[in-house]
Amino acid sequence: MRISLTKDIFGKVEVPEGRLAGAYGPRRPERPGLEDGDLRDRIHNPIGTPPLREMARGARRVLIVTDDITRQTPLYRVLPLILEELAEAGVPESGVRFLIGLGTHRGMTEEEIAVKFGEAIPKRFPVVNHAWDDPSALVSMGRSGLGFEVMINRLALETDLLIGVGSIIPHATAGFSGGGKSIMPGICGEATIEATHWAALGYEMSEILGNFDNKVREAAVQVCRKAGLRFIVNTVMCEGGRVYGLVAGDVEEAHRAGVRLSLEVYGVPVAGTADVVIAEAYPTDIDLRQAIKAVCSADIVCRDGGVVILPAECREGVSPQFPDFSRYGFREPEALYRAVEAGEFRQKLLAYTLVAIGRIISRRVKGMLVSPHIGEAEAARMGFLWAPTLQAAVDRALEMCGPRSRAMVLREAGEILPLVPASVP
Structure with a gap:
């Protein structure tokens, strides 16, 4: 054959x-991918939080943490919808910036940023690669639930509203990508990223891969809440770059709902x-x-x-x-x-x-x-x-x-x- x-x-x-x-x-879902109107509706109706436009009222500085080129998230479609919400809330454009949550991946080039973010956003807003190897860019947040020190990009703590954007797929060290992974390890320092991954070796692969309720993810959520991550937008992608699903809202509640959608595509009997x-x-x-x-x-x-x-x-x-x-x-x-x-x-x-x-x-x-x-x-x-x-x-x-x-x-x-x-x- x-x-x-x-x-x-x-x-x-x-x-x-x-x-x-x-x-x-x-799996190859027969239904068409979500249109921009569908994505907008899901961001308007978050899970576990008030609408973003309400949460953003009064905020003068907003940091949006995104994933990088190793993920399929169509930022060029999702980010304009988030920016609509922020504008509706009265957040000034000058107060919005983007931080690419690289973990320890290489930084994205200007050309890659233009493709992933769309050409307009990098021209209007600062888009910065996370400096995981620069001690001056990091600040300590104390210890995680797994016992190691958490060093995080200081930009996350110098903002009025912190938002995480990514996609959800099964993941060997966190159960699933998306959710709290935007922050830990996404914008942490090298030692913290190392410790996060090393902690996963204390468990069988079957205890983490594809398992939402695991200690590594729980520790990441704890760090996210301490850092002030108040809203996430996570997509579930399917064949042909289509958006199968989108969840928005609380880092745990919305993520759990997104995991269920992810298993409809990536959980393969x-x-x-x-x-x-x-x-x-x-x-x-x-x-x-x-x-x-x-x-x-x-x-x-x-x-x-x-x-x-x-x-x-x-x-x-x-x-x-x-x-x-x-x-x-x-x-x-x-x-x-x-x-x-x-x-x-x-x-x-x-x-x-x-x-x-x-x-x-x-x-x-x-x-x-x-x-x-x-x-x-x-x-x-x-x-x-x-x-x-x-x-x-x-x-x-x-x-x-x-x-x-x-x-x-x-x-x-x-x-x-x-x-x-x-x-x-």
Whole structure:
């Protein structure tokens, strides 16, 4: 049977007759995406808060924290509607600014900002990349519920009204993106971001990924309330860049409602598990550090001793921000974990990803990378097997797993949550 992925750079792949366990991806809702009028209505009628125009009355300074280019949120559609509400409340344009919640991602370029925000907004308002690595841009908010110090962008505390904008998808360290993630880790300092991710290693992946009620998310909400995040606007995206849903209002109540919508798109029932899982990295495939999110979803459905194939463009390579990423790789996760706990290795954010993914592809399954921008030697340093084409990867993986092995396809794997029947071992 011939199969293809969402991103067509890998071509069609032939899976032998009877050896395809299923092909899955984000659900394709038949209804059209929400129009601007629908989005406006949902912002007008928030969940758990008064309308934004009421909350903004009397505010002279408003900070809107957004997500970055690694997310699909159509800011160019959503932000003008928020600005309408602020104008209705009498907030002066000179008092509105935007802060891009990068976490530790690279800063967005002017060209990228113009595309994501629309050309008009950057011309009218200040749009600033979060300076996660600049101590002078950060201020302490004390300790989180998980015990670590929270350093946050000082702009969040120098405003009368703080708003968070993002999208909701399943997420390995917070349960779901959106909600409180705009603030923690979105606009926190490096040490806080590291500690947030490291805390997630204390739980099984199944306790966090796709689970709204988890300790990491609860700690983020606590920080958000202390920082004064009073209103969120979160979208749920679906095929073709359509907006499937939008929620607005309280950081917890609105987010919970948005998670239910997100599961209608990204919660994907699967028939069972498979020996070989083709986990498409798109759309989180700008570099390998982002692309390996797809491995987390594949981990749910890949049998012990199986192979996870990762087709990922990685046009920026392994991780231009973290050169040590390829130096350490995923080969020895427990040794790296012990080194961090002993204080011998201090790059916790880097170590988190290497340990979390390493525990999957070095201990339980094998990982095989297919990328036009990462060669065999570099893949091997990272702990991956490598194949020049997706077809070659599938052929090799099925051979490795034996004549009765079967393959499953997860399209856009980094943004879906496979739902395996409880009866499947």
